[in-house]
Structures are given as structure tokens and as C-alpha cells.
Amino acid sequence: MWSKTKRWLYLIHRWMGIAGCLLIAMWFGSGLVMMYVPFPALTQAERLAGLPPLDRAALAGIAVSPDAAMQAAGLATFPRSLRVEMGGDGPVYRMIDAKGEPHTVSAADARVIRAVDADAALRTARQFAGKPVAWLDTIERDQWTVPNGLNPWRPLHHFRVQDDAGTELYVSARTGEVMRDTARAERFWNWLGSVPHWLYFTPIRKDPPLWRQVVLWTSGPCLAVAISGIWIGWLRLRVRRRFAHGSVAGMSPYRGWMAWHHAAGLAGALFLLFWLVSGWLSVNPNQWFDHRGFDAAALQRYGGHPAPTFPAPDWQAVAGGRDVREIRMTWVGGQPAALAVLRDGTQRVLNPGTGQPLAFDTAALARAAGVLLPGVRLADTTLQTAPDLYWYSHHHSRRFPVLRVAFDDADQTLAYIDPATGQVEGRGNDSRRLYRWLFHAAHSYDFVALTQHRPAWDVVMWLLSVVGLVMSVSGVVVGWRRLRR
Template sequence: VDARGGRHAVSARDGRLLAGTDAAQAEAVARDFSGQPGARWAETIERDQWTVPQGLNPLRPLHRVELNDAAGTELYVSARTGEVVRDTTRSERFWNWLGSVPHWIYFTPLRADPPLWHDVVVWLSAACIVSAVTGIVIGILRIRLRRRFRNGSVTPYTGWMAWHHIAGLVGGFFVLTWIASGWLSMNPNRWFERNPVDAAAMARYTGGEISTFPWPPATLPAGEGAAAPREALLQWFDGRPLLQLRDAQARVRVLDAASGAPASIAREDIVRAAARLRPGATLSEAVLQTAYDFHWYGHHRERVLPVWRLGFDDPARTRLYIDPANGQLAGSSDRNARLRRWLFNAAHSLDFPWLIQYRPAWDLVVWLLSIVGAVASASGVVIGWRRLRPRTRSPTVALARP
């Protein structure tokens, strides 16, 4: 990865830059990756329904390879680097059409234009917020808990209207918080702008611009079977070249690339280097965090533990999280990010520690609230259809005058 985020494939044998990956090579990569001899190249694309995220842009174009297995698996191989960047199965594609695609309005022509997609989601969400608020207000005004209606019911409605009234009141608050928090996640009007570490500060922190990475490294550990290194990451920390090796069982070793010895990074090294990430700010805390908390947790993503948590006294009250094994910046947060944690992750994804730490409590709550929301939504669709569909008038018979 170069300084501009571009991706390049480099030979691990001699360090030379490799050319792109053609269709035949992508097919061979897919066979080796999957162990499926029947893998066949299908097409070369820029993007399709399953490769719309912008994070794949540096790897495009992509080769789509069909494995022809029972699961209907398809692999996407980067034409730039030759790496497998995505896999999908027939079942995943089916359920995504019913779930994530309509949920995020992830239709390819729309998602390919990020500003347009952003505006569509923001304005649709805003309209839904107004609809939910007015529905809750009307629902409260039309319910009777003490002086009930003649039939003994708390609602004056019957049939689908009654289902919509009751389900809307029971789940209306949660539906509203889901819509509103989803709307806020789109950062309307740029209310939740973050203060990320800039490239110059990161260069000062890593020290990678001081000299070239030593290649080949002092030692390249050998191994057999699952213990053999399968992935090597070239990293810099405070001017020191590091080599991170990962084997087939996801075990990680970090070596000093200059000496070949296991890397050792002390607290003082991290504190000294981290000061360059926030020049002008004073370090207020340096804590080795060994357990998840409200702001650093691994419910929907992998989070490294233990991790150094460094707090600064700048106006944004920045916190940096640094991996003690390799000194790499694992994450960051500021006031806006922590506020978004409450307004989106807690309200929208229900990522409360007392829920996510005791599965399946989180699953049960999400299922129950989703069922209530589905009843309110489905009944609303039925009622709306009945109101909007054209009504056929019964023919009138003209009576002859005597």
C-alpha cells in the first residue's frame, strides 16, 4: 500500500513489482484458495451488487470466479494484486436481497454514487421520522386505557387498523429510535465530524519515511503445515522496521526486520511516539486495557486486546488505541465519536454492555422488537394499500318514470 492508498503486488522472493492478474491467473488463485478444482472464471467487472463498498476501489477491477460447489460460492479476485477480496454463497446472496440490500438501500446504481446515496438515505429517513412521530401522537390520542370503548377495547379500530394501532404504540418508540439513530449515522449536516490523525502526524509516528524497509529481512522464519507463515505485513514503528507474520491458525508473531529478533515495544516507547500524533496536546492517561468497555468492544468487529489507551487533553478529548504487540494505531475516538456511540450504536444496534456480553440476550431483544416493528410496518402497508387503491363503484340502475 503506497502513501496514496494505492495497492500493489510485490514479489516476496525478490521484492520486484508484479504486473496485474489476468483471468487465467485469477482462476488459478481461486482454485488454490478454495481447494475446488472446478473453479471457473466468469467475468471481469468494476463492481456488482456484492462489491459496491468504496473500500474495494483500490483493488478494482475484480475477477468473479464461480467455484461450482454445492453452496454456489463465488470469489472475487483483485486484478491489481491477485488477492481474494470477497466471497459470497448462494444463501448469502438470497438473504442479503431480503435483508441488507433494502435495509441500507444498497442497490448497485445508487450505491455507486456515494453522495447521491447519502442524500437519498438522509431524506427518506427524515420523512420516516416525521411519519413515526405523527403516528405515535395520533396513537396516543386515540387510545383509552380507563374509559374504554363500547366493545371493551382500548382502541376504536378493528382488523388491521387495530393491529397497527397497538403494535405502533408498543413498538413505536423503538421504531422511532431506530429510524432517528440510522438517520444520525449518516452524519447529516456534518454534525459528527471526526478529528482523524493526519498523514503527516502518522508519518512522524511510524518513522517510515526516514529510510527504506530492509529487504530481504534479517530472517524469514520457516515452518511446515499450519505453523508456516501465510501472511507477512511490513510495518514501521518509531523508525523501527517490523515484520508481522500470521500462520494458518491466525497466530501472529512480530519480528524486528533488521535483526530478526522478536519485537519488544515498551510503554515508554509508545508514549514517546504517540506524542507526535497529537502535537501541542498533553498526554493525560496511558492505560493498558485488558477488557472491553463501553467504547472499545468487539460486537460487530474485531478489537485487539490488550490495547494501550492513550488520552489527550486537546479540545476533542482524543483517545488513541495502540496495539502493544506492534505499536500500530488500532483505533481512535473523540467527543463526537463517543456521542455517536450513544446515538447510533446504542440506540440503533442496541450495543449495551449488559446485552452484548450475555448472548443470546441481545438476540432475543432484537428478535422481539423486530417482530413488533414488522407487525406495525406490515399492517401500515396493508392499510395504505387499501386507502390508495382505486375503488370500483357499484353500478346504479336508472328507474323509469311513470
């Protein structure tokens, strides 16, 4: 029985490993690229820089109240997001309702904007880029717009900016918003990074269930390759009665590429195993882990004002002559607040009627947070001033201080609230904390001690990735030689 078991171990590792090592080598190489070049996205800084300012003339053109705009959009409850910004030739209200659907209403005449043609989108793209722009096509999706988060804004007008960076812009044909930008270098590196690493090829990624199955059934066999390889590696390792003509101080019977494969496989055995398992978990199979935020109903309870109404702001007072790019309107515990967002991302929280600064009391915020989980009492409230294992900045910036509200429920839920703006920024519970360790920690080693002291994080990731590359590339060479024979 043991003889048959070993034979199957060797067969599985040998033949599945020929393709598996090729995939693993690709994942390690593309992962190194992804450390420095993420998948294309329109960042908040890029969006604000491209928006025209809400100057006095633009604000004077707002003739429609927030209530009238929400009524025109047909909203029955206060939206998840409500803001005023410049859109095309004048100011517009942009809303996202409880179902995640976008709505755009002209702030000048309450006209509901449901479609934006290529000519209007061209003017928006030219205004955003500040350079000549050429229309390319109108698409549902392409390689750089495959994520599902863009679905409510499709189709998209596609433009090329006449600049040295080879910039391309995508403008929603439903709302007229710039939704994505890419540059030539960014697109090139993503063909070596995110696209192969995530298997983000358009024919697959456009079908989310198919893509999830492809990821699961691609990484699953690689796990079998890794487990069988670790087992064989330990079986072939000798510490006491060493091999007379072996390598690695006689502990391995192999030489050449096989010796490199044996040594690297054992040196990075646990790292490789955890890394592959965490990659498999990245698509959240069977929805084992909770989502990271509170649902729309919980956030509406926190706002304390479900009706689609908001006091008419004094726009000039709220903008205050500053370089404001958008004004957000929100409710916090039954209190209205206007957030004037400047070009550099600075947010000024103001009384919408007077334009005076508005400060939130942490105790009041904690009381408002208590309705996020109805019927559950608050266990603790802490003003967190520095990153910890569960709230930290890495690829996404986190603001500090943050108010951390703990609930006395079975899942030990936490709510993270920005005390300056009163906005709920995130949620934690046992499920999310487990996912943090099984995916983020095991896959990207995003420990605060490393990420706050770069290039320490880079050095660790490069060393581990090089071990993985040596193991997988040597496996590819050995496998290719086996196939040739």
C-alpha cells in the same frame, strides 16, 4: 387552528404512512436477517486460509529488499501497509501508500505488477480455493462488489468455484489479490437482508452521492410518518374515560388491524423513533461526525520513520519454519518490527534482523502516541483489559488488552493501541462517542451487557423488531384497505 393541525396530522400519517409502513416493515424484516448474515466480505481468516504458505522455498526466492521494492513502486514515504505474501507463482511485496492506492512488486525481480490478466488471476483463484475454478467475466462492479473500498483494486476478475457451496471469487485485475468471496446461501440471504436494508442496489450504490441522497430522502419521510403517528396515537389514547366498545382494555377506540397498529405504535414509540433517526444518521449526513481512525500523516508520525526504507529482514529467521502466510513490516516509534502472521491469525512480533521476539514497552508506546496530535499533551494512559461502552467486540472483533492513551485536547481524543504489536487500532473523541450513542446504541443495541451474554442480545433485538413488524405490517394492511376504498 388546532382542528386544522389535527387534520394535517391525520393526512400526513395516512397517506405517507401507506408507503412508509411498507419501507419500515422491510427494514425490520431485513434487519433480523442482517443479525446473522452480513454483507459479503473477504474476512481476514478467509484470506489467510487461502494464501499459500511462505515456506523455505518461497522465502529463498525473495531477492529484492524492502527498500528496492518501495523504490520500484515509486513511493516517497513509508507506506501505510507493507507486507510480503505469495502472489501467483512467487512471493510479492504488497503496499498501500498514504493515499490508499495499492502497489504490487515482485519480490524476485522488482518487477512492478500493474495489470493481471484472466489466466494469471485464474491460477490465483484456483490456488486460493483449492478446487477447480471457472472464469465468468471481468467487471468493474456487480451487486456484491459495490462498496467504495474496492475502488482502487478495480476492475475485478470474477470466478466460480466448482464446489457445493456455490462459491464465487473476485480477483483484482490490478494487483492479482483475491478481494472478495461469496457463497450461494450468503447471496440469497443478502437479497433479504443487507441489499434492501441499505438500499444497496447496484445502479444506486455505484454512485455514492446519489445513494446517500436516496437513503436520506427515503428515511426522512418515514420519520415524519413515525412522529405524526406517535402524536395521533397519544391523542386517541384514553386512560380515564375509556371507550365502551374499544380495545386494549377500552383505551383505544380501534378494533382489528387498527387496534394492533395503535397498540404496537405506542408500545414501541420511542424505540421506533430512535431507530429511524439512527438509521438516517448511518450515512453521516453533512459529515457531522468524525471518521473512526487517525489520518495517514498522524500514523506516519507515530511510526517515527517517514522515509521509504526498512532493514532487510532475515526471512528464514522471521518465518521460523512456522505456517506463516504473510510478513508485515512496520515502524513503531522509530523501531522496525516484523509481524509474522500465521494461518490461524496469530501474530508474532519479531526483530526483522534476528527473528527474535520483540516486546514493546507501554511507556514507550505512549510516548510514540504523543505525536498523533502534535502540540497536545497526554492526559492519561491505561491498559484496558475488558470491553467498555466505547471499545468492545460485536460484529468486529477487538483485541485485549489494549493501551488506551488519552489526550488533553478539547475533543478529549483517545488512541487505542495494541500493546503486543504496537499498531494503532482506533481513535475515539467526543464526536465518535456521540455517534456511538446516536447510531450504534440506538440502532443495534450493542451494549456489552447484551453482546457478551448472547442470546440476551438476540432476544432483545427480536422482541423490539417484532413490535416494529406488528406496527408496520398492520399499517400496511390498513393502508392497503384505504387505497382499495
